Amino acid sequence: MSLSEKEITNLIKESIPDAIVEIKDLAGDNNHYSATISSKIFNGKSKIEQHKLVYKSLKGKMGNELHAFSFKTVEKKI
Amino acid sequence: MNIQNEIKDIVQKNDICLFMKGTPDAPQCGFSMAVANVLKHLNVNFKSINVLENQNLRQGIKDFSDWPTIPQLYIKGEFIGGCDIVKEMFEKGELLNLLKEKSLK
Numbered sequence: 001m002s003l004s005e006k007e008i009t010n011l012i013k014e015s016i017p018d019a020i021v022e023i024k025d026l027a028g029d030n031n032h033y034s035a036t037i038s039s040k041i042f043n044g045k046s047k048i049e050q051h052k053l054v055y056k057s058l059k060g061k062m063g064n065e066l067h068a069f070s071f072k073t074v075e076k077k078i
Numbered sequence: 079m080n081i082q083n084e085i086k087d088i089v090q091k092n093d094i095c096l097f098m099k100g101t102p103d104a105p106q107c108g109f110s111m112a113v114a115n116v117l118k119h120l121n122v123n124f125k126s127i128n129v130l131e132n133q134n135l136r137q138g139i140k141d142f143s144d145w146p147t148i149p150q151l152y153i154k155g156e157f158i159g160g161c162d163i164v165k166e167m168f169e170k171g172e173l174l175n176l177l178k179e180k181s182l183k
Contacts, residue, residue, distance in 0.1 A: 047163045048145075055146050063146040070109070070162050 002030035003066050008058070015057035016041050018076070031067050038074035047073070081138035093182055094124035095152040097139045102126050109161035110149040116168045117151075122182055154180050 003011075009021045016039045023035040042050040050073035055062050062069060079087070089095050094117065100106030102114040117124050129136040129148055140146055143157045151158045153176060158164060167173040177183035 047166070048157065048159055051159070051163060052144065060146075063140070068109070072162065072166065 003061060004030055005033070008033065008035070008066070008069070011059060011061070012037060012054065012057045016053065020076075026068075033066075033069045033071075035069070035071040036074060037071055038076045040076045040078060042073050043075045043078075081134045082142055085135070085138055085142045088125070088127065089152040090155045092125040092152075093154055093180070094122055096124055096126045096149055097129050097135075097152075098126055098149040099128070099130050101128055106130060107148070109147075112161050113149045113151055113164050116164060116173070120168075120174060120177065120183065122177060153177070153182070 005023045005025060009023060012019050012021055016037075018041070019037050019039040021035060021037050023033055026032040026034055037054060041053060045053075051071075054071060054073060058066065058069075096102075096110075096113060096117060098105065098107070098110035098114060100110060102118065105111035105114055114126065127135070129139060136148070139148070139150055143150055145157065145160060147160050149164075150160055151164050158173075158176070159167070164173065167176070174183060
């Protein structure tokens with residue numbers, strides 16, 4: 001079980017429409033990714049709140065179908 | 079004592095707690111190893127809890143912090159983050175500042 005880059009990007013954008021998602025498949029196995037996500041929704045929030053928004057957008061797949069997904073969140077200047 | 083109280087007890091009784099897969103000297107996951115190594119590098123004492131030894135704890139800690147992954151770092155009872163956030167804080171010097179602020183360094 002794994003998720004493709006497209007599926008991850010679509011899931012994130014479904015909940016965070018203005019998100020810009022840069023994603024790299026680290027191991028070529030659709031299961032180890034590194035990403036940078038920027039959105040205005042992060043502005044003014046703590047890192048934990050920002051990351052929780054991303055986890056929520058992945059609708060429970062984090063830690064299940066998606067094993068290793070490390071990411072950075074970036075505030076988007078308006 | 080239910081698992082949530084057990085976790086609350088652990089994080090309140092230990093200044094620095096790392097819930098991880100494996101142990102600092104025998105980590106069972108790259109992300110857990112990375113955070114354990116950051117703490118070793120900062121040369122601080124910390125309590126490590128191997129969630130692989132207790133399935134209730136492994137799920138309980140995720141419910142406790144509403145955070146879906148392991149490892150999880152707690153300082154003075156407060157959830158600090160998982161691997162990504164701890165690494166980012168470490169690289170920016172924020173983790174060292176926090177430890178100093180809490181007089182743990």
